Amino acid sequence: MNEQQQSLILESSSRFLPPQGVKLSYGTAGFRADASLLQSTVYRVGILAALRSLKTQSVIGVMITASHNKVSDNGVKIADPNGGMLSQHWEPFADALANAPSPQELIQLINEFVKKEGIQFDGVKHAEILLGRDTRPSGEALLEAAKEGVASIVGAVAMDLGILTTPQLHWMVWARNKGMKASEQDYVEQLSSSFRCLMDLIPSQRSKFDGTNDKLVVDGANGVGGLKLKVLEKLLNGLLIEVRNSSEDGGVLNEGVGADYVQKEKVAPHGFGSSDAGIRCASLDGDADRLVYFTVNPESSGAIDLVDGDKILSLFALFIREQLSILNEREGTKNNHQARLGIVQTAYANGASTNYLKQLGLEINLTPTGVKYLHEKAAEFDIGIYFEANGHGTILFSESFVGWLEATTNELSARSKGSDAEKAALRLLATSRLINQAVGDALSGVLLVEVILQHMGWSIHRWNELYHDLPSRQLKVKVADRTAVITTNAETVVVSPPGLQEAINNETGKYSQGRCFVRPSGTEDVVRVYAEASSQEAADSLANSVAKLVDQFLG
Numbered sequence: 407m408n409e410q411q412q413s414l415i416l417e418s419s420s421r422f423l424p425p426q427g428v429k430l431s432y433g434t435a436g437f438r439a440d441a442s443l444l445q446s447t448v449y450r451v452g453i454l455a456a457l458r459s460l461k462t463q464s465v466i467g468v469m470i471t472a473s474h475n476k477v478s479d480n481g482v483k484i485a486d487p488n489g490g491m492l493s494q495h496w497e498p499f500a501d502a503l504a505n506a507p508s509p510q511e512l513i514q515l516i517n518e519f520v521k522k523e524g525i526q527f528d529g530v531k532h533a534e535i536l537l538g539r540d541t542r543p544s545g546e547a548l549l550e551a552a553k554e555g556v557a558s559i560v561g562a563v564a565m566d567l568g569i570l571t572t573p574q575l576h577w578m579v580w581a582r583n584k585g586m587k588a589s590e591q592d593y594v595e596q597l598s599s600s601f602r603c604l605m606d607l608i609p610s611q612r613s614k615f616d617g618t619n620d621k622l623v624v625d626g627a628n629g630v631g632g633l634k635l636k637v638l639e640k641l642l643n644g645l646l647i648e649v650r651n652s653s654e655d656g657g658v659l660n661e662g663v664g665a666d667y668v669q670k671e672k673v674a675p676h677g678f679g680s681s682d683a684g685i686r687c688a689s690l691d692g693d694a695d696r697l698v699y700f701t702v703n704p705e706s707s708g709a710i711d712l713v714d715g716d717k718i719l720s721l722f723a724l725f726i727r728e729q730l731s732i733l734n735e736r737e738g739t740k741n742n743h744q745a746r747l748g749i750v751q752t753a754y755a756n757g758a759s760t761n762y763l764k765q766l767g768l769e770i771n772l773t774p775t776g777v778k779y780l781h782e783k784a785a786e787f788d789i790g791i792y793f794e795a796n797g798h799g800t801i802l803f804s805e806s807f808v809g810w811l812e813a814t815t816n817e818l819s820a821r822s823k824g825s826d827a828e829k830a831a832l833r834l835l836a837t838s839r840l841i842n843q844a845v846g847d848a849l850s851g852v853l854l855v856e857v858i859l860q861h862m863g864w865s866i867h868r869w870n871e872l873y874h875d876l877p878s879r880q881l882k883v884k885v886a887d888r889t890a891v892i893t894t895n896a897e898t899v900v901v902s903p904p905g906l907q908e909a910i911n912n913e914t915g916k917y918s919q920g921r922c923f924v925r926p927s928g929t930e931d932v933v934r935v936y937a938e939a940s941s942q943e944a945a946d947s948l949a950n951s952v953a954k955l956v957d958q959f960l961g
């Protein structure tokens with residue numbers, strides 16, 4: 407690097423010295439820590455993003471968020487050119503960069519890395535980085551640190567987009583790199599217009615369900631999602647949404663609220679009670695990339711019926727399958743094409759959901775935990791639907807399939823306007839525009855769930871009856887070294903330490919409908935245990951005995 411570049415980095419990095427004795431690592435969700443520790447990390451991620459943009463000659467995103475974690479935490483992650491997560495191949499460099507102890511060592515690392523990656527440096531090429539943050543108070547100063555990181559690379563420009571949901575930022579990066587209009591307004595317009603299009607395509611005989619159900623109440627986790635949903639709602643004719651915990655009413659982010667809390671604790675979030683019994687409710691997480699639905703039980707001590715990511719996936723799969731089969735039944739069109747529909751889950755998907763989807767004749771794929779694995783797998787299909795049980799997921803449409811759909815819609819509207827086949831093709835096209843193609847997005851997810859329920863003429867109760875979840879239990883076990891647990895087969899089988907899997911099998915075999923697996927968490931220093939069985943007591947007891955085994959083998 408030339409002298410000007412070197413002195414730029416030296417000058418600014420000396421204002422962002424890393425905290426002593428803290429080692430950070432770029433995990434499945436980027437860097438996360440107490441916000442007070444992150445100034446230097448976020449500054450350096452600014453540098454990383456600029457280098458990534460130079461390397462890929464594309465727009466890159468930086469999102470400052472700690473999602474469902476507590477408000478005093480924060481985090482930072484990179485959105486790659488396709489709007490997805492940072493290429494895994496760059497993660498070790500991200501770690502090294504964040505942990506370089508001094509400005510000189512930082513310069514040395516950058517020098518080595520740009521040489522190895524063949525990155526053209528020193529202002530020859532331009533780089534553009536989109537910056538966003540969630541509503542955390544620490545976000546403002548951290549975003550400034552990211553800007554300084556970007557500005558320390560000659561030729562790199564940062565665009566501050568302010569407060570956004572994580573999926574909005576990813577969507578904007580995706581859209582920009584496709585040459586589409588990519589502002590927040592464009593996002594809002596694309597979602598709302600495709601929603602209205604799907605509403606207009608609802609078969610007239612199906613469009614009503616009973617009166618008590620036509621309002622949706624959304625828990626915004628006291629974060630960014632509720633705010634953005636209010637903006638969207640104004641453009642959605644015919645959908646009534648009440649937002650609670652929207653961050654404007656004084657509640658604390660993620661405290662007793664939000665999708666993570668609701669899904670893990672299986673209780674109503676703050677601000678919801680027995681007077682909401684029977685009403686269709688939904689909950690977003692702190693940065694609005696997760697969504698779950700629920701209803702509050704009438705006799706309530708906060709108990710709820712949870713409609714989780716697996717059930718959202720099932721609803722989406724039914725809808726997509728219905729449209730595909732209508733399309734397949736059409737006669738006499740050119741260019742016949744059997745679309746490949748793939749379902750992607752992790753081992754945490756409730757066994758009842760997997761059975762249900764299999765019974766529908768769908769192709770189910772299991773991947774390890776972590777959105778990047780699910781997303782990658784789903785991208786192999788014409789239409790790939792992926793969800794984690796915790797409510798993160800989306801539907802991916804391949805470019806070639808969207809091209810085919812566009813051609814087919816044109817052909818059908820010329821030859822058989824108003825036909826069922828044309829409507830089915832239009833529904834699929836609108837769905838591909840409504841549902842975020844970059845990452846799971848609670849806002850586009852809510853809109854799709856709502857329009858599909860209306861399309862089916864279903865209440866949340868009817869939807870929840872698709873299948874009954876098997877009782878399950880998740881536990882965490884603290885061990886000396888969680889990396890000692892090595893798994894295979896999408897994390898369902900332990901290969902090391904030796905003997906542990908046999909012991910788990912032995913335990914699981916004692917339970918009717920028993921299923922159990924253990925894996926090291928990618929985000930916490932624990933080993934997670936998941937167990938399912940035919941009753942809650944049995945699931946609890948299986949989880950407890952396997953947790954003891956983990957402790958014995960690794961304690």
Ligand SMILES: CC(=O)N[C@H]1[C@@H](OP(=O)(O)O)O[C@H](CO)[C@@H](O)[C@@H]1O
Nearest residue numbers: 434435776777794796927928929930
């Ligand atoms: C069981 C569980 O919910 N695991 C979560 C959690 O990962 P762990 O690796 O289990 O800590 O955080 C991930 C990132 O948010 C999310 O993708 C994943 O689903």
Ligand SMILES: [Mg+2]
Nearest residue numbers: 473691693695
């Ligand atoms: Mg999140």
